Amino acid sequence: MSIRVYNTLTQHKEPFETIEPGKVGIYLCGPTVYKPSHIGHAVGPIIFDVIKRYLIHRGYDVQFVVNITDVDDKLIEEAAAQDTTVPVLAERITAMYLDSMARLGIDTIDEMPKASEHIGDIVDLIQRLIGKDAAYVSGADVYFDVTKDADYGKLSNRKQDDQTAQRDVAGEEKRNPGDFALWKGCKPNEPAEVRYASPWGEGRPGWHIECSAMSIRYLGETFDIHGGGLDLIFPHHENEIAQAETATGKTFAKYWFHNGLTRFNTKKVSKSDAAMQDALKKMTLGTLLDSYGGELLRYFVISTHYRRPIEYSDAELESKRKGLSNFHRLFERIERVCGTTVYTDPTAGSDEWAAAPASEFADFAKDVERFAEQFFSAMDDDFNTAAATAACYELNTRINRFVEEQKLESGGSASAKTVAYAAARKLMDLGRLQGLFMSPPESRAGGDEVVDKLMAVLIDARARAKKAKQFDIADAIRDQLTDAGVTLEDRPDVTLWRMN
Numbered sequence: 001m002s003i004r005v006y007n008t009l010t011q012h013k014e015p016f017e018t019i020e021p022g023k024v025g026i027y028l029c030g031p032t033v034y035k036p037s038h039i040g041h042a043v044g045p046i047i048f049d050v051i052k053r054y055l056i057h058r059g060y061d062v063q064f065v066v067n068i069t070d071v072d073d074k075l076i077e078e079a080a081a082q083d084t085t086v087p088v089l090a091e092r093i094t095a096m097y098l099d100s101m102a103r104l105g106i107d108t109i110d111e112m113p114k115a116s117e118h119i120g121d122i123v124d125l126i127q128r129l130i131g132k133d134a135a136y137v138s139g140a141d142v143y144f145d146v147t148k149d150a151d152y153g154k155l156s157n158r159k160q161d162d163q164t165a166q167r168d169v170a171g172e173e174k175r176n177p178g179d180f181a182l183w184k185g186c187k188p189n190e191p192a193e194v195r196y197a198s199p200w201g202e203g204r205p206g207w208h209i210e211c212s213a214m215s216i217r218y219l220g221e222t223f224d225i226h227g228g229g230l231d232l233i234f235p236h237h238e239n240e241i242a243q244a245e246t247a248t249g250k251t252f253a254k255y256w257f258h259n260g261l262t263r264f265n266t267k268k269v270s271k272s273d274a275a276m277q278d279a280l281k282k283m284t285l286g287t288l289l290d291s292y293g294g295e296l297l298r299y300f301v302i303s304t305h306y307r308r309p310i311e312y313s314d315a316e317l318e319s320k321r322k323g324l325s326n327f328h329r330l331f332e333r334i335e336r337v338c339g340t341t342v343y344t345d346p347t348a349g350s351d352e353w354a355a356a357p358a359s360e361f362a363d364f365a366k367d368v369e370r371f372a373e374q375f376f377s378a379m380d381d382d383f384n385t386a387a388a389t390a391a392c393y394e395l396n397t398r399i400n401r402f403v404e405e406q407k408l409e410s411g412g413s414a415s416a417k418t419v420a421y422a423a424a425r426k427l428m429d430l431g432r433l434q435g436l437f438m439s440p441p442e443s444r445a446g447g448d449e450v451v452d453k454l455m456a457v458l459i460d461a462r463a464r465a466k467k468a469k470q471f472d473i474a475d476a477i478r479d480q481l482t483d484a485g486v487t488l489e490d491r492p493d494v495t496l497w498r499m500n
């Protein structure tokens with residue numbers, strides 16, 4: 001089956017056909033680095049990281065570019081408010097962003113161009129537009145004339161009459177209300193570090209032209225996929241198309257992907273508690289990573305199809321924590337049963353499943369193949385990571401059942417163990433296409449002597465209660481530990497514990 005993708009430009013799912021066979025260029029609008037990111041800023045990078053991993057698996061050579069907007073009015077305002085300079089602020093916030101990307105396991109980005117380092121490309125593009133009479137100088141500013149782009153509005157389906165809502169430099173001379181700034185002349189009291197030289201005097205570029213210039217620089221005048229959040233369709237992406245296509249006379253991006261926005265689910269939070277809701281919205285990506293870790297946040301994001309809104313709540317994240325830990329518990333179980341780790345080097349390929357004596361266990365083999373097929377058809381269908389993850393979950397359950405059916409915890413045949421191991425490896429390979437299961441979870445169990453001793457006391461107390469047939473007490477200990485995030489696992493001769 002071939003890959004089909006939903007294209008915002010056509011509002012249809014289309015067969016995915018790259019401009020150059022075997023090659024894919026992706027440009028994703030990155031952060032404006034004036035304040036720390038929140039969970040919503042991680043959605044695009046996570047989704048496109050998964051898309052790139054999948055496209056590589058399907059044999060494509062993928063170039064993935066995410067820009068950094070470090071020249072913008074918001075940076076000037078925020079730097080002034082913090083009594084610092086724009087470059088210092090930009091550097092600090094960019095470093096935080098890169099740290100979050102690394103903790104989320106996003107290592108597929110090839111280029112992260114900064115607007116401040118591409119002023120020459122931006123000026124050149126503006127000059128091309130002026131040369132075509134599609135842009136004009138007005139005072140110290142340069143504007144794009146939207147009437148010179150016959151199909152302006154094709155991405156957002158807005159007519160030019162609707163464009164008056166666009167906010168640029170108010171009060172300046174514009175030919176049409178919808179015209180937007182390509183270059184903004186400096187205001188008298190602005191600091192030196194935001195004054196860039198240009199043929200139109202000192203100033204700085206508008207946000208939209210930054211992305212057109214940088215995407216063309218790294219991916220060419222026509223490339224395959226342009227992405228961003230749904231809120232960027234208008235005016236940002238509409239204006240990017242207008243600038244680029246008017247300047248080059250070519251199609252800018254063939255496919256436009258837009259991810260859903262994050263909604264903070266307030267139903268599970270007291271509605272009267274405004275402070276709590278406010279705190280949720282302000283929670284930075286760094287804070288969330290401290291609390292939940294990168295793999296769980298990634299799992300949480302990809303459990304929803306990328307075009308749908310993501311409902312954020314602590315309860316939802318806790319439920320995903322349980323879901324994710326079920327996978328790791330299976331991998332640990334298989335390791336215990338087979339005596340070999342399932343967490344092999346992610347860069348090394350594996351083909352255990354093809355070599356395993358699966359035909360001896362025909363029903364199980366059929367199920368494994370079926371869930372793997374479900375995974376691939378979900379990913380082929382507009383990168384439906386939610387359905388792909390669900391297929392992984394079913395495969396996880398099926399392998400656990402196989403371990404029980406074959407009584408592998410207390411023996412079982414060597415061939416059953418080989419097949420169980422190969423199936424777990426297959427599950428791990430599918431997960432790794434989504435950037436999951438790269439390494440064993442950072443277990444919070446062990447390492448802390450006091451916690452280890454306290455857990456031994458509790459497990460012993462529960463065992464004594466069971467022996468005395470005081471099952472209500474034994475169950476209460478287990479339930480209260482579960483509430484505290486500790487899972488007990490009873491083995492024939494020992495009880496294991498882990499913090500989720």
Ligand SMILES: [Zn+2]
Binds near residue numbers: 028029
């Ligand atoms: Zn952009």
